[in-house]
Amino acid sequence: MAWAQAPVSGTLTDARSGQPLPGATIALDGTAVGTTDANGNFSLPAVAAGAHELRFTFVGYQPLVRRLAGQPTAQQLSAALQPADVLTGEAVVTATRANERTATAYTNVSREELQQRNFGQDLPYLLDQTPSVVVTSDAGAGVGYTDIRIRGTSNTGINMTINGVPLNDPESHGSFLVNLPDLASSISSLQVQRGVGTSQNGSAAFGASINISTLDNRREAYAETQNSYGSFNTWKNNVQFGTGLIAGKFTFDGRLSRIATDGYMNRASSDLKSYYFAGGYQQKNTLLKFITFSGREKTYQAWNGVPEPAITGDRALLQTYVDNGELSEADAARVLQEGRRYSYYTYDNQTDNYQQNHYQLHLSQGFGPNWNLGAALHLTRGFGYYESYRANRRLSAYNLPNVVLGDTTIRRTNLIDQKWLDNYFYGGTFALNYQPANNDRLQATVGGGWNHFDNDHYGEVIWAQFASTGNMRHRYYFNTADKTDYNTYARATWQVLPRLGVYGDVQVRHIDYRIKGVEDDQNDVTTSASYTFFNPKAGATFALGEGQQLYASYAVGQREPVRSDFTDRPAGDTSAKPERLNDFEGGYRLSLPNTDWLGRNTAVRFEANYFFMNYRNQLVATGQLNDVGTPLRTNVASSYRTGVELTGFASANNKVSLSSTLTLSRNRIRNFQEVSYDADFNRVVGERRTSTISYSPAAVSAHTLEGQPLPGLRVALLYKTVSRQYLDNSENRRRSLDPYQVMDLRVRYTIRPAFVKEIELGLLVSNLLNHRYEANGYTYSYVGASGRPETFNWYYPQATRNFLASVGVKF
Structure with missing residues (x-):
């Protein structure tokens, strides 16, 4: 009887109208197990004997938790959700989210799914199994500086927002999640949109957008702690708490986290700390919520990667690096000793130190049954530096005079410098939504935002072996950046016929950007640029039958160059141009929550x-790369990415499930001309040809097979494949990343003793088959000491087999 399992089925309705609620999410013991069908029906094929928690969630409604006792016989139950008396945070976030009506490609990730994946690695690694995603880690094990690419586009082309507030750095367009460690523990829901997607606040989506929400109100009091330990002395510890709804009006939630690791690469440690706090007030149709979260990171620099001879063991190639000054003799000796875990730096404080504080004030206001307004004010305060030991540097490069000792003139010195960022990012966003309660044929949103960014860039010399007139913290360069970005958009979906729906979205975005001052190379980088972009989008959906849909859309995305495109341009190159993307998407969806199959x-x-x-x-x-590891870029007149993304999921009796995604693509530059130099240093321009875009694999797949062999025990195998990636645009295999395949094992076991709500034990074994692979790299070439062109490749090796074990307790 104790091991007996029987189905549980029922219907979910609106508590006021009695109408069915299709598409509501159902979670059993914290694990998403399905959605309701078009008639609000649901079915859980097998629920083990014992006590369980069944949770129903639906946008615009209060979550419902039901206690369920598994029995050896089938059970039938009905549940009704109460419409939210006030707008929930999730309802506001839908203003920028895609859905089945917007004719775009997207993936929703729930809180429960993130919790299953979260052992302390950064957010990109928790999204590794979503379509078209490739992730990499400088330190090799998913903690510290990590990166994500979607459809071959780096994070500078991925729009990221938290509660509708832009997260991307306004100058670099990158989202540095190392500054927000353990953010995943505070996420209530997340959506990845691929392609241009819907209009967003902040920088334009040129490959994808990641829309994060932390606004969910948990109506019941809770306290939780998650703790992990694993390879490379990796630790994660956090505590979370929430008061639930107090007096029907107030909520308070908080989190403290620490993540630390030595890193897979030598001297690639990270020490990361963060907090999250939210306080909310709700009254009738009003929700006011203040949120603050912050992260502080100290990471040893692993930006340089490792030279190719450290991977291959090729001593002749290693000597080429030495002969051309890319490595010293001492460096070469360490390459042979440390191998693929080699670290370029040896100075004990070669670290990056940065803190980022976020403050958000959100207002949700309902105006009758059909209208609601979401508005937010935000401020992000960022400051920090990275410290470096520099050997044999010219004093003049640091605005220091030569040192004269008698008849000896010293022109070079060893020194330690710090490069600082000190910035404020602030502004506001709004979204006015029309969502009829009794007629959902037409839904519309008008929204936008205004944001301003002030950033000081400067460098200081904190120690020098020789510096006769230099003072402590001698400032050797300084420049300021000032950027204003505002946009407005209007979007609507209209169900023209019972089966046919149309979608329209138009955005106007304006940017003013100013740089004033000199950069670290003493070049004047004063720049003034202004852009206005008009970005239309349109689409249509057609329902073929129960759970089947065809869709197609067209969208325009445009964006301005990033800071390094202005400040790091090669000599003789003109200023960078803005980019334009015309994105065509079309596809077929099938969703059968409960069906008789085989x-x-x-x-x-x-x-x-x-x-x-x-x-x-x-x-x-x-x-x-430039000197802080930022990829250098150049405009190409005409290029494209085209392909197909296949995604499937099947589960049987809640005992076994298989999810798979496969992306096959062509990523090409038209009329590409490679530029090189001959032995006489003459510029050589190659013939026009079609070439593959750098860092754009032709095939990416991810597969998860998960089973429940025993009640409370879930075991999953995760398999990832990535085809060849080229490090530049020459399509030269000599400058590429080899294809790789990685398998992970994940085990989670949940028990519910009488003295606490839940205890969960977890184990993640990454790279189970112990493959050696590199997920990122860079390359450059020039005429070397031999008088002929030489190529120098640097790579970022990923960790061999490693593990993380976790213990989580919910009170």
């Missing part, structure tokens, strides 16, 4: 999405 009760989902992303003046990576 004689057993099964849930099935499938999607096939075709995309054609046609670029004008796309800024693509050249394969080189």
